[in-house]
Amino acid sequence: MKEYRYECFSFLMLIGGILASHFEQSWFAAEHVRLIWYLIAILPVGLPVLKEALESLKEKDFANEFMLMSLAAIGAFIIGQYPEGVAIMLFYAVGEKLQDNAVDKARDNIRALLDMRPQTASVLREGELQIVTPAEVQIGETIEIKVGERVPLDGTLQNESVLMNTAALTGESVPRFFKQSEEVLAGMIPSDRIIHLIVNRSADQSVLSRVLKMVEEAAERKAPTEVFMRKIARIYTPVVMGIALLIMALPFCYSLLQPTFSYVFAEWLYKALVFLVIACPCALVVSIPLGYFGGIGAASRRGILFKGGNYLDAITKIDTVVFDKTGTLTTGKFKLDKVIGIVAEEEVLQYIVSAESQSNHPMAKAVIEYARQENIPILPVEFSREMAGYGLETKINGQQIMVGNYRLLDKFHITYPIELRSIPESLILCARDQQYIGYVVLVDELKEDAHQAILDLKKLGVRQIEILSGDKDALVQSIARKLGIDKAYGNLLPSGKVEHLEALKQEGRQVAFVGDGINDAPVLALSDVGVAMGALGSDVAIETADVVIQNDHPSQLATAIKIGKYTRRIVWQNITFAFVVKIIILILGTGGLATLWEAVFADSGVALLAICNAMRIGKLLK
Structure with missing residues (x-):
C-alpha cells in the first residue's frame, strides 16, 4: 500500500469532500473552501500528469493522453465540478500504477534470470582458487562450481558426469544428466557434486546473456495490432481534441445566428469535457502493449x-x-546397432570411425562414442573433405575412403547392393578405393x-x-x-x-x-x-x-x-470492450444523459479493467 500513498490520500480527500457536501456541512459551504479542499486532493495525483503534459509541449507533442487528462481536469475545475476533476486524475493515476505493476509482474521472469547470473566465479589459477567477477575470467580458464551454486559462465564439463538443474534456461524441473566434454551453460546448478568447467565463452557472450538480451528486445518488436492502434492513436487524439473544441464553439456560433437559442458556456464546456474524457484512448494505449508483453513473459516462463x-x-x-x-x-542421439561388411567387420568399422572423427554430425558422434567405449583405435586421416548432404571423402593409409549415404556413392559412381535402399534405419556406407565394402546401422528413437x-x-x-x-x-x-x-x-x-x-x-x-x-x-x-x-x-x-x-x-x-x-484473444477483448463502452457513453453524453462520472468510468475505469484482463494471460495457461 505504501506505493499508493498519494492515491490513497487523494481518494480520502475526495470521499471526505463528497460526504461533507452530501450532509451539507456549514464549514464546507463556502466556494473558496471547496476549491482549496479539492486542490489539495488533486495535487498529489495531478502534478505528475501535468508535468508530463508540459514536457510533451516542450517536445511539440500536443496530442497525448497527458494533455487530454490535464485539459479535462482543468476544465472541470473551471466550471466548478471539483470532485469530477479530482476523480479524473485519481483514476488515471491508479491506472498508471496498475499498469506499471502489471509490467513489473510480466518482467518478473526476466528479473529472475538476471538474478541467476552469479556476481562471482571461482577460477583455478596457479593451483589455487581465486574469487573474481565472471567478466575477469578468460576463455580457456578452469572454474569450479560447488553443489547448489549457479554456473557463472558457459563451459565444457571436465567431470565424468553430473546432474544439473536446468530450470533457469529450459523451465524444466527435472534435473538433466551431463557427461564429460558436454557443454554446461551459465545459470544451471550442479545437483550432486562439485564440478569443473573449461570456459568457452566470455560473460557477455554466454547463452544466458544472449537469451536475456533477446527477451528484453522482444518488447520492442510490436505486433501488427499494436502498431495499427498506435498509428490510429496519433490521428485519433488530435481529432478528439478538435471535436471537443467544436462542441463548445458550434453552439456559440449558432446562438449568434439564432438569438432565441440560449448559449450557456459552462453547460457546453461540461459536455466537451465529457466527450474529451470518454474519447481518451488510454485503455487501448495501455492494455494492448501490456497484453503482448504479458504473453512474451508467460512464454519465457515456460522456456519458449x-x-x-x-x-x-x-x-x-x-x-x-x-x-x-x-x-x-x-532424440538425435544415434546408437550403433550393427556392422555389416563384405570384408572384415572390424575393418569396415575402423574406416568409418576414423573418417567420421572429422565430422560434427550427430551420426558421426554416435559412431565415435561407440569406438571410445569399445576401445577401437582411430587411424590417422591424411585428407578430409565434407560434402553437406552426402558425407565425407577422406584419405587413410594412402587409400581413398568414402563414408556417407547412398547419394555419396551414387555421386562417385560406386556400386552397392540395391536392396540396401529398402532398409528403413539410418546407414553409413563405406567404400575403399571406389569399391563398396560395407555399412553400419544406426537407430534414432x-x-x-x-x-x-x-x-x-x-x-x-x-x-x-x-x-x-x-x-x-x-x-x-x-x-x-x-x-x-x-x-x-x-x-x-x-x-x-x-x-x-x-x-x-x-x-x-x-x-x-x-x-x-x-x-x-x-x-x-x-x-x-x-x-x-x-x-x-x-x-x-x-x-x-x-x-x-x-x-x-x-x-x-x-x-x-x-x-x-490467448494473447490475441485478450488483446481483442480489450479493444472491443473499450470501444463498446466508449460508444455507449458517447451516445448518452450527446443526449446530455452522461456526466463526468460516467466519462471517468468510460476512460480510466475501462483502462483498469483492460489492465486486469491483460494480467490474466499467465493464469489462463496454468
Missing part, C-alpha cells in the same frame, strides 16, 4: 522465447507445420512427447503437418506413419527443403518450420514463423529463428500457439 509481439500474432495464423526429423521429432505434439497441433486446427529430412525416404516415411503424419519427404538436401517450403508458401500456406537451428537456417529464415528446437547453444538459432524452444520438447510448439491465441 518469442523474439517479438509480432511473432505472437503470426503464430496464431499458422495452418501448416513442417518438422525437421533428426533432433526435432527424434522418437522423443517421448512426439506423438503428443502431433495430436496437440491437430486439436489446435493445424491443417497440414509434414516432415522434411535429409535422411533416406524409407526411414522418414516410417517415422511419419508412427506419428500419424500424412506427408513426409526424405533424401532432401538443404536446397530441396527451401524449394519445398517455397512451394507451400506459393499455395498461400502460413508455414511454421521447426528445426535444430543449425543446419536448417535457410528454411527457418524463409518460413512465416521459424522455430528453433532445443538450440540454446546455437548462435545461428538465436539469430535466425523467430521463436526458440529452449528444451527438446516438440509439444512446446502447441503451447507456443496457445499462448499466442
Whole structure:
C-alpha cells in the first residue's frame, strides 16, 4: 500500500469532500473552501500528469493522453465540478500504477534470470582458487562450481558426469544428466557434486546473456495490432481534441445566428469535457502493449522465447507445420546397432570411425562414442573433405575412403547392393578405393512427447503437418506413419527443403518450420514463423529463428500457439470492450444523459479493467 500513498490520500480527500457536501456541512459551504479542499486532493495525483503534459509541449507533442487528462481536469475545475476533476486524475493515476505493476509482474521472469547470473566465479589459477567477477575470467580458464551454486559462465564439463538443474534456461524441473566434454551453460546448478568447467565463452557472450538480451528486445518488436492502434492513436487524439473544441464553439456560433437559442458556456464546456474524457484512448494505449508483453513473459516462463509481439500474432495464423526429423521429432542421439561388411567387420568399422572423427554430425558422434567405449583405435586421416548432404571423402593409409549415404556413392559412381535402399534405419556406407565394402546401422528413437505434439497441433486446427529430412525416404516415411503424419519427404538436401517450403508458401500456406537451428537456417529464415528446437547453444538459432524452444520438447510448439491465441484473444477483448463502452457513453453524453462520472468510468475505469484482463494471460495457461 505504501506505493499508493498519494492515491490513497487523494481518494480520502475526495470521499471526505463528497460526504461533507452530501450532509451539507456549514464549514464546507463556502466556494473558496471547496476549491482549496479539492486542490489539495488533486495535487498529489495531478502534478505528475501535468508535468508530463508540459514536457510533451516542450517536445511539440500536443496530442497525448497527458494533455487530454490535464485539459479535462482543468476544465472541470473551471466550471466548478471539483470532485469530477479530482476523480479524473485519481483514476488515471491508479491506472498508471496498475499498469506499471502489471509490467513489473510480466518482467518478473526476466528479473529472475538476471538474478541467476552469479556476481562471482571461482577460477583455478596457479593451483589455487581465486574469487573474481565472471567478466575477469578468460576463455580457456578452469572454474569450479560447488553443489547448489549457479554456473557463472558457459563451459565444457571436465567431470565424468553430473546432474544439473536446468530450470533457469529450459523451465524444466527435472534435473538433466551431463557427461564429460558436454557443454554446461551459465545459470544451471550442479545437483550432486562439485564440478569443473573449461570456459568457452566470455560473460557477455554466454547463452544466458544472449537469451536475456533477446527477451528484453522482444518488447520492442510490436505486433501488427499494436502498431495499427498506435498509428490510429496519433490521428485519433488530435481529432478528439478538435471535436471537443467544436462542441463548445458550434453552439456559440449558432446562438449568434439564432438569438432565441440560449448559449450557456459552462453547460457546453461540461459536455466537451465529457466527450474529451470518454474519447481518451488510454485503455487501448495501455492494455494492448501490456497484453503482448504479458504473453512474451508467460512464454519465457515456460522456456519458449518469442523474439517479438509480432511473432505472437503470426503464430496464431499458422495452418501448416513442417518438422525437421533428426533432433526435432527424434532424440538425435544415434546408437550403433550393427556392422555389416563384405570384408572384415572390424575393418569396415575402423574406416568409418576414423573418417567420421572429422565430422560434427550427430551420426558421426554416435559412431565415435561407440569406438571410445569399445576401445577401437582411430587411424590417422591424411585428407578430409565434407560434402553437406552426402558425407565425407577422406584419405587413410594412402587409400581413398568414402563414408556417407547412398547419394555419396551414387555421386562417385560406386556400386552397392540395391536392396540396401529398402532398409528403413539410418546407414553409413563405406567404400575403399571406389569399391563398396560395407555399412553400419544406426537407430534414432522418437522423443517421448512426439506423438503428443502431433495430436496437440491437430486439436489446435493445424491443417497440414509434414516432415522434411535429409535422411533416406524409407526411414522418414516410417517415422511419419508412427506419428500419424500424412506427408513426409526424405533424401532432401538443404536446397530441396527451401524449394519445398517455397512451394507451400506459393499455395498461400502460413508455414511454421521447426528445426535444430543449425543446419536448417535457410528454411527457418524463409518460413512465416521459424522455430528453433532445443538450440540454446546455437548462435545461428538465436539469430535466425523467430521463436526458440529452449528444451527438446516438440509439444512446446502447441503451447507456443496457445499462448499466442490467448494473447490475441485478450488483446481483442480489450479493444472491443473499450470501444463498446466508449460508444455507449458517447451516445448518452450527446443526449446530455452522461456526466463526468460516467466519462471517468468510460476512460480510466475501462483502462483498469483492460489492465486486469491483460494480467490474466499467465493464469489462463496454468
